[in-house]
Amino acid sequence: MQNTLQTRDKPGPGGGPDPEMMLIFRLSGEVFALPVSEVHEILDPIPTTPVPGAPPFAPALINVRGAIAPLIDIRQRLRMQAMPASDTARIIVLDLPVAGVPTRMAIIADAVDEVIETDRAALKPVPELGARWPEPYVTGVARSGDALVILLNTDTLFCPDAGQTPQA
């Protein structure tokens, strides 16, 4: 598989050549990538418990093997339309520090495709990203076949204090 990832400005840890495994998933017709190192597991859809009064970004809770995790809808942050769940839908469980606290959370995906290896040192900023994606939440794009893969910035995307629609 030929993949070239380009990035805005996020250097790999240590700055040297740093192959990193990325999980590729689909959501509302777009293709996204997340570092595999932050993925805990991938689940088939399970019952969710809506949280009254919760922000639309974190609308529900799920039970991940006895731990309660917030279910995050990243479409809110990425200014995407919500669409009905597909039958290939999956829940991606992540372990990430949020506001300095290790947090288990989950995101909804329409489908999980594959894991690819990228070399962060080879990534370059992509000007044509333009206003399409809210800048703080995206670190770069890659081309995978015909599709444009959007590399998500997990440091900012899950920050609870960020506004729902930041200035692009």
Added chain:
Amino acid sequence: MTPDLSAAVETFVQEAREQLEGLEGMLLDLESGADRDRVDAIFRVLHTVKGSGSMFGFGALARFTHHFEDAFDGVREGRMQIDNRLIDVSLRARDHMTALLDCGGDSPEAARLEASEEAASLLTTLAAIMGKGQGSPEASLAPPPAALPQREAVLRRWSIRFHPDAAALRNGMRPDLLMAEVAALGEAEIRLDASDLPPLAELDPERSYFAWDVLLTTAQPRDAIEAIFLFADDAALEIAERDPDAQATAAAAPAAAPAQPVRAQAAVALAQDTPAARLPQATAGSSENVRVPAGKLDDIMDQLGELVIAQARLHQIAAATQNADLESIVEEVERLVTGLRDATLSVRMLPIESVFGKFRRVVRDLSVELGKDVALAVEGGETELDKTVIDRLSEPLVHMIRNSMDHGLEDAARRQAAGKPTRGRVTLSARQEGGEVLIAIEDDGAGLDTEAIRNRAIERGLLAADAQPNPAEIHQMIFAPGFSTASTLSSVSGRGVGMDAVRSAVEALRGQTEIVTVPGRGTRVTLRLPVTLAIIDGFLVRLGQSVFVIPLAAVEECVEFEEAERRRDSGRSMLRLREHLVPFLDLDDVFARPPSTEPRRRVVIVKADGQRLGLVVDDILGQNQTVIKTLSIYHRNIAGLAGATILGDGAVALIIDVATLARRARAAQRQIA
């Protein structure tokens, strides 16, 4: 610094901190009478802190403590008397020692503290007291030295065997200093036992191969010897009294003798130079208790929570399978899980005494600062609470005691005019009631001024000018943010943050506050706290397809919801419950859910902040053991939710925060009124 050494230092800091905490109580005890044992105990703490401090690199602490050790040595020997000035300066010195300990060794911070004005002032004061005490005992206000009964100096012989752990030298232990301390207690014959020393080729130069045998003749009690080795707790230590019949002095020790020989005999039996005598055992009794880091207890509690949830699932599956054998084993498992839960929770329980003890000092210092004579009475200190609750309770209680002493109690003149004893009284009490612990702070002061609170609440916009709340509702307002009735800002309280902070802290522990006041007689604030934070009894209710949990402790009763009973005059939602009108909230409204269409709904009557409130739900599902999980950062600040839990079928259910809903109901009524 090797990791091993830092672990040893950590042990020292932890144990020294406990010693200094205990010292505060010991010093305060001196106020009610100074006997020999109390003074000895204080001296030993100071001696230990000094000795171990210098061993573990806390030089500034050791140097400072030395002066006070000296002073109490003087008291022991009758050169000095105990008076209030000595207690005052020693209490302050104790705080200073704690500060030095917190510096973590001889850091720049410690050097700064050592050179600070506070240190200089403490030492000058102490020197002045000591100078006087030594000069003319008659001139002192304190009771004459005879008040300290001198124990007959009985010389006894002890045989001590000290066998450090193999890693002791690596960990920074200094056997030479320890032996020097032993020798300082009296006449000591010290022999080195090097019989474990291996051939040179096998020698590890950092390993300790030695043991020491000491024959000590001293008038000091066993405790004094044990204190020297307090921090060498991974060493094998045997202390045995040698032929107790042949005491070096003819005079039998009248007071001390009965208890000592029994222990000594037992130890002698072990110390017959048999291999058994070299068991790796620390001082007698210490093996009875195990010191466990709180984090491990938390882990056990987490696992137990999982177990309770898994057990609930098992129960549900077994009930559906209708297999008698399976059901009986599930019952057995359920019984065991409940037993395990209770045992684990009990391990986390501590008597509330540990936090009550601190308040003697607070009351003493405040009495001086406010110029009010106040007696503190403590009841029910043995009541047990979860460690987490106790840790987070200390601050709110200090706020409340300050408030009672500053605002609650009148000054002496006014008390006299009201025909009360001039000495005010603050009572701190605790008792358990079901799954809750009630902690009350009561004063015999003037009581709350209902009219003043009402005026202030209106002034602060907390109350509509024409509202007619009942007195109990007005009294609750002292817990509102930014409320303060003190006309002047004292340094003690009256900044209007105190009671608000109390309520937030108590609610964070899922507790409630109640206040009762009688004009001219006093005020009582009661905190109702759950005994434990991790698992509660839950009351399951249904709203549409969703299940919610209400803490059972808050539930009073359940009634049918009759639309006809609902009185909507002036928009108030009130329910007639027997002779009373009770405000209610429809949980569909609270949680912005579509209005329920179910014909037969129920009302759960809960009690919060001393008031009743109805919560309208679609149905009541029963009780369960609820393992409380805190909400993530995304949901933590949602009003009305206290956490989440996992039900027997694996679904997540939200736990309702009754206190927040009650306040919301009251606020809504005030706006309408």
